[in-house]
Amino acid sequence: MKKKIVALMLSVALAMSFTACGNSDTSKADTKKEETSKDGGTLKAEKNILSVEITLPASLVEDDSATLTDEAKSAGVKEVTKNDDGSITMKMTKSAHKKLLNSIKESVDQSNDEMLSDKENYPSFDSITYNDDLTEFTVNVDSSLYGGMQGFAALAFYMEGNIYQALNAVPEDQLKTVVNFVNKDSGEVIESGDSSSMANSQSDSETIAQ
Incomplete structure (x- = not known):
């Protein structure tokens, strides 16, 4: 039950964060060149947009993977992949990632x-x-x-x-x-x-x- 509650919290945070960021990231896409992360994070510059790739382990998502995948895609996450081991990999802009972390804290x-x-x-x-x-x-x-x-x-x-x-x-x-x-x-x-x-x-x- 606790996992389902927190999964719902994560789904809401995803919707809040990515809807809020909207077009603000893409409006700067044509001005960005390939960049390198200063903090050593897992960042990739792809199609002129700085991206962050994160993976939620299967132990945290379990039966809620379908819900999280649907919520993430509808919220605007660029790529959502369910891996063979049950984990979920999400790819998003750096700005959206920051908004997501802030939204999690608000939740x-x-x-x-x-x-x-x-x-x-x-x-x-x-x-x-x-x-x-x-x-x-x-x-x-x-x-x-x-x-x-x-x-x-x-x-x-x-x-x-x-x-x-x-x-x-x-x-x-x-x-x-x-x-x-x-x-x-x-x-x-x-x-x-x-x-x-x-x-x-x-x-x-x-x-x-x-």
Whole structure:
């Protein structure tokens, strides 16, 4: 369920980012020559438009690949390829890629706000912050109210962080999102984990299913 929620978030972000960029990139196409990335990213100059090519691993898209492919194409992504291993490769302009990353953060902010307002399921949550590359989330909580199933909210943060990193060209074997639940009064870390536990849980589920 968490994967489908985050996949929907990604689909919405794709639609927002690429619709917003519209013709602004193509209007400059005839003035651009082949360029080289200064930050070492995976950038290619093709048909006089600087492009970014990113691949979402199968572990992040799974059954939602068809939805993401359709959304990406309708939003204006230049090329969307579903690979034999289940991953999806998307090619877009550098400007559109930047807009996509910003839109993902906006979607994460909206998700966090909804979680903070849901006092029935997350009564202890006081604030949620994350670092710039979404490799670490900090959830400040009221320790007297923290417990039960609230820690499972980390799964949503793991997915959000890993998807953002994958879209930011981080290799699959380097994807890692850390979540810390911190006592809002003392600053003490009550509970901590990272997205590798999500992968292990998925492997265990697949083994049981077999």
